[in-house]
Amino acid sequence: MTKSALITGVTGQDGSYLAEFLLGKDYKVYGLRRRTSTPNFENIEHVKDQIEWIDGDLTDLSSLINAVQQAQPDEVYNLAAQSFVATSWPQPIATSQITAVGVVNMLEAVRIAKPDARFYQASSSEMFGKVLETPQTETTPFWPRSPYGVAKTYGHWITVNYRESFDMFACAGILFNHESPRRGMEFVTRKVTDAAARIKLGLQSELRMGNLDAKRDWGYAGDYVKAMWLMLQSDEPDDYVISTGETHTVEELVDIAFQYVGLDWRDYVVTDPKFVRPAEVDLLLGDCTKAKEKLGWELEVGFRELVEMMVESDLNHYGSRQQTPGLYRETS
Ligand code: NDP
Ligand code: GDR
Numbered sequence: 001m002t003k004s005a006l007i008t009g010v011t012g013q014d015g016s017y018l019a020e021f022l023l024g025k026d027y028k029v030y031g032l033r034r035r036t037s038t039p040n041f042e043n044i045e046h047v048k049d050q051i052e053w054i055d056g057d058l059t060d061l062s063s064l065i066n067a068v069q070q071a072q073p074d075e076v077y078n079l080a081a082q083s084f085v086a087t088s089w090p091q092p093i094a095t096s097q098i099t100a101v102g103v104v105n106m107l108e109a110v111r112i113a114k115p116d117a118r119f120y121q122a123s124s125s126e127m128f129g130k131v132l133e134t135p136q137t138e139t140t141p142f143w144p145r146s147p148y149g150v151a152k153t154y155g156h157w158i159t160v161n162y163r164e165s166f167d168m169f170a171c172a173g174i175l176f177n178h179e180s181p182r183r184g185m186e187f188v189t190r191k192v193t194d195a196a197a198r199i200k201l202g203l204q205s206e207l208r209m210g211n212l213d214a215k216r217d218w219g220y221a222g223d224y225v226k227a228m229w230l231m232l233q234s235d236e237p238d239d240y241v242i243s244t245g246e247t248h249t250v251e252e253l254v255d256i257a258f259q260y261v262g263l264d265w266r267d268y269v270v271t272d273p274k275f276v277r278p279a280e281v282d283l284l285l286g287d288c289t290k291a292k293e294k295l296g297w298e299l300e301v302g303f304r305e306l307v308e309m310m311v312e313s314d315l316n317h318y319g320s321r322q323q324t325p326g327l328y329r330e331t332s
Contacts, residue, residue, distance in 0.1 A: 002026055002027065002028055003025075003026075003027050003028070003074045003075065004027060004028040004029075004030065004071060004072070004073045004074050004075075005022050005027050005028075005029055005030065005073050005074065005075040005076070005077060006030040006031075006032065006054075006067060006068065006071045006073040006075075006076045006077070006117075007019055007022075007029065007030070007031050007032065007076075007077045007079060008032045008056075008058060008076075008077070008078050008079055008080035008106065009032075009077075009078070009079030009080035009081065009122070010029075010031035010032065010033070010044060010051065010079070011031075011033060011040055011041060011043060011044055012043065012079060012080075012083070012184075013043065013179075013180060013182045013183050013184065013221050014079050014122070014178075014221055014224070014225055014228075015031070015043070015044070015077075015079050015080075016043035016044045016047075016182055017180070017182070017221050017222050017224075017225040018077060018079070018225040018228060018229070019031065019044060019047055019051060020047055021225050021226065021229065022229070023047055023050050023051075025229075028052065029050065029051050029052065030051070030052045030053075030054055030067070030070075030071040030073060031044075031051040031052070031053055031054070032054055032055075032056045032064075032067050032080065033053055033054070033055060033056075034055070034056065034057045034058075034080075035055065035057070042182075043182045052071070054066075054067045054070055054071065058080045058081075058098050058102030058105060058106065059097050059098055059101070059102060059105070060105075061105045061108060061109065064105050064106055064108075064109035065108075065109045065112055065113050067109065068109045068110055068112075068113035068114050068117070069113040069114075071114075072114055073114060073117050074117060074118065075117060075118045075119075075120070075232050076106070076110055076114075076117050076118070076119045076120065077120045077122075077228060077232075078102075078103060078106045078119065078120060078121050078122060079122045080098070080102065081098060081099040081102070081122065081151075081152075082094060082095045082098045082099050082148070082151075083099070083148070083184075084148075084184070084186055084187070085126060085146045085148045085149070085277070086186070086275075086277060087148075087186075088146050088147035088148035088149075088151070089146065089147060089277070089278055092147035095147050095148055095151050096147065096150075096151050096154075098151075099148060099151035099152060099155060100150075100151035100152075100154035100155055101154075102155075103121060103154070103155035103158055103159065104158045106119075107119065107158060107159065107162045107168070107170070110168070111162065111166055111168065115166070115168065116169075117169075118169040118170075118171075118232040118237070119159070119162075119168060119169065119170040119171070120170075120171055120172075120173065120228050120231060120232055121155055121156065121159040121170065121171070121172040121173070122155075122173065122175065122228075123152060123155065123156040123159070123172040123173060123174045123175070123239070124148075124149070124152045124174065124175060125174060125175065125176040125177065125217070125241075125243070125284045125286060126144060126145075126146065126148060126149040126152055126281060127142040127144050127149055127152050127153045127156060127174065128140055128142060128143065128144075128281070128284065129142065129143040129144040129145035129146075129149050129281050130143040130145055130281070130282075131143070131281075131282075131283055131284070134283065134285055135243075135245065135285045135286055135287035136241065136243075136284065136285065136286050136287065137241055137286075137287045137289075137290070138174065138239055138240065138241055138290055142156075145279040145280065145281050146277070146279060146281075149281075155172075156172050156174070156239075159171075159172045160172065160239065163237055168237075169232075169237045170237055171231040171232060171234075171237045171238060171239060171240070172239040173227060173228055173231055173239070173240055173242055174239060174240065174241045174242065174286075175224055175227075175242045175243075176216070176217040176218075176219065176241070176242065176243035176244070176284055176286045177189075177216045177217060177218045177219070177284070178218070178219045178220060178221045178223070178224040178242075179218055179219075179220065179221060179306060179310065180220060180221040180222060180306075180309075180310070181309065181310050181313035181314070182221070183221070183310070188209075188250055188253065189218065189253060189306075189307070189310060190310065190314075191207075191209075192207065192209075192250075192253055192254050192257045193257050193307065193310035193311045193313075193314050194314045195207040195257075195268075196257040196258050196260065196261050196263070196265075196311050196314070197261065197311055197314035197315045197317070197318055198314075198318065199258075199261070199263065199268055200261035200262070200263060200315070201315070201318050201319075203318065205268070206268050206269070206270050207254075207265075207268050207269050207270070208269075208270050208271075208272040208274070208275065209250070209254070209269055209270070209271060209272065209275055210271070210272070210273075210274075210275030210276040210277065211250065211275075211276055211277070211280055212249065212250045212251040212254065212269075212271070213249055213250070213251065213282070214249065214250050214280060214281065214282060214283075215247045215248065215249050215250075215282065215283040215284065215285070216247065216248065216250070216284050217243045217244055217245070217246060217247050217284050217285050217286050218244065218248065218253070218303055218306065219242075219243065219244045219299060219301070219306070220299075220300070220301035220305075220306050220309075222300075222301070223298075223299050223300050223301055224242055226297065227240065227242045227291060227295065227297045230291075230295040230296070230297055231295065234294070234295065238294070240288070240290055240291040240294070240295065240297075241286045241287060241288045241290065241291065242286070242288055242291055242297065243285070243286025243287070243288045244286070244288075244299055244302070244303065245285070245286065245287060245288065246285075246302075246303060247283065247284065247285040248303055253307060254269060256303075256304055256307045256308070257307050257310075257311050260307070260308050260311045260312075261311060261315070
């Protein structure tokens with residue numbers, strides 16, 4: 001029998017890959033969309049007509065109850081969030097209302113309207129913050145370093161609590177950074193790959209950056225949405241770290257992106273205090289042994305391939321057709 005899923009955050013990077021993935025598995029996919037002054041379906045345009053749209057907002061419990069009642073989903077993927085860490089300092093309350101309280105709203109909607117639905121919460125490596133152990137695993141203590149990280153930590157624990165309190169099938173995926181050509185422009189990977197392409201094409205002259213020493217464990221979003229699905233197919237609900245097990249500095253990212261277009265980043269990158277955060281997460285490196293062993297999850301795209309895929313896509317976006325044989329190419 002065909003399964004059904006309700007996805008919040010379906011217009012975002014992960015939501016679009018997950019919707020594609022579930023449609024490929026013949027799911028009936030319901031997408032929650034919030035009202036915006038200009039609809040933004042760029043990531044999801046190619047499958048927009050295959051999704052059943054329901055209006056709602058994570059801060060409005062009544063709309064979420066209605067969404068779950070209407071969809072009666074087998075699985076709920078809660079991906080919606082104010083997800084940009086830097087914005088969480090100037091907008092701490094909105095971030096808390098969406099990224100923290102929004103999670104309990106969604107859990108309540110499921111508990112009230114479809115308590116046997118399986119629930120996925122998008123937890124984050126930002127919860128580790130000032131890391132107390134490297135590599136980070138499911139048992140590493142949290143020390144979040146931003147209002148976003150604090151909000152995600154609430155979302156994580158309330159998910160665990162609803163599993164323990166109400167016997168709900170609720171899983172939290174502690175996902176490390178994952179990127180793609182559909183990544184929002186404000187995040188460091190896309191900011192860099194877009195700038196490398198624009199500078200190469202003479203559309204931009206410099207790139208202003210924050211802390212180049214920060215280290216992240218960067219993977220490919222297309223690989224990571226499979227892990228979300230695998231969690232909800234297990235026999236028992238549990239929490240899992242999803243990561244690559246490799247860490248790289250922002251400088252390495254910049255270097256690879258500029259190398260790909262044949263430029264030396266040192267000629268173009270300028271450090272600007274505007275992009276330095278009030279508190280930084282210096283190092284993230286995940287150990288996803290549990291997900292590999294218990295879910296059979298596998299990573300397909302490595303770091304260099306990911307960065308090159310993104311630069312290539314940005315070059316194409318601006319009209320250049322750089323033909324490099326054998327390169328990974330995203331088709332949509
Ligand atoms: P994006 O920022 O690309 O997408 C966020 C989504 O949330 C958008 O669809 C947005 O809708 C929606 N949204 C925001 N506010 C609300 C609201 N009040 N009500 C309903 N929908 C809302 O995020 P990603 O796809 O990158 O990430 C998905 C989830 O995973 C997020 O929760 C993020 O915090 C988390 N995460 C992401 C990681 C990553 O590296 N990408 C790593 C770990 C966790 P709209 O289009 O209307 O703005
Ligand atoms: P992050 O992603 O905060 O890890 O959160 P982001 O790409 O914004 O930053 C990564 C690192 O790069 C440093 N940096 C810069 N970042 C941005 N955006 N712009 C710059 O100019 C710049 N210069 C240096 C940052 O200081 C940081 O150390 C992402 C989001 O997707 C979250 O939603 C998710 O939970 C985590 O990943 C895991």
